[in-house]
Amino acid sequence: MNKINIHQKEFEILLENETICKRTRLIGIQLNVDYEGRCPIFIGVLNGSFLFMADLLKEVELDCEIGFIRVASYQGTTSSGEIKETFGLPEDLAGKDVIIVEDIVDTGLTLQYILEKVKAQNPASINVCSLLFKPAALLSPIKELTYVGFEIPNEFVVGYGLDYDGLGRNLKDIYRAI
Ligand code: 5GP
Numbered sequence: 029m030n031k032i033n034i035h036q037k038e039f040e041i042l043l044e045n046e047t048i049c050k051r052t053r054l055i056g057i058q059l060n061v062d063y064e065g066r067c068p069i070f071i072g073v074l075n076g077s078f079l080f081m082a083d084l085l086k087e088v089e090l091d092c093e094i095g096f097i098r099v100a101s102y103q104g105t106t107s108s109g110e111i112k113e114t115f116g117l118p119e120d121l122a123g124k125d126v127i128i129v130e131d132i133v134d135t136g137l138t139l140q141y142i143l144e145k146v147k148a149q150n151p152a153s154i155n156v157c158s159l160l161f162k163p164a165a166l167l168s169p170i171k172e173l174t175y176v177g178f179e180i181p182n183e184f185v186v187g188y189g190l191d192y193d194g195l196g197r198n199l200k201d202i203y204r205a206i
Contacts, residue, residue: 039203056087068125069093076131079189121149130158
């Protein structure tokens, strides 16, 4: 299917599942090399990362721990206007090699927030692995963003974990809005 409709909005194919899986395999191989002899903890950011996390971890042959967190953002009354909250971040990250697994890095604000929370626990190292990255939308550089599946244009995408107003997370491929 090259074109689909979700909530009366039209989307066209951007990345086929086979392309995503091939790239994921390569990232897995790179992680196996980079973390050889170590036991990292992978922390997936819900909801969007659930499919990528599952496919990526099937390629990882290291001894590793796996966890998930959820970040909620809502409008507040502070000057920044936005308050975020993390649910379920493991509390024993001191001295560990942490790998944050994201679906997409857009402005990077969510990731910056998560990184601050993780760093506060004094891990041995932190790296980020994101399936998608929109460089044109990034507000400030993130040095921990070491593993990126695909750099994409600054367009809204859906599928393979990513939703449009609640729908589309179960799509095998990734689509962009047209
Ligand atoms: P950031 O904080 O980097 O701006 O945005 C991160 C979150 O916004 C992602 O984890 C994702 O939930 C959502 N997001 C950003 N861009 C897109 C997009 O193109 N499509 C969808 N479905 N969600 C997006």
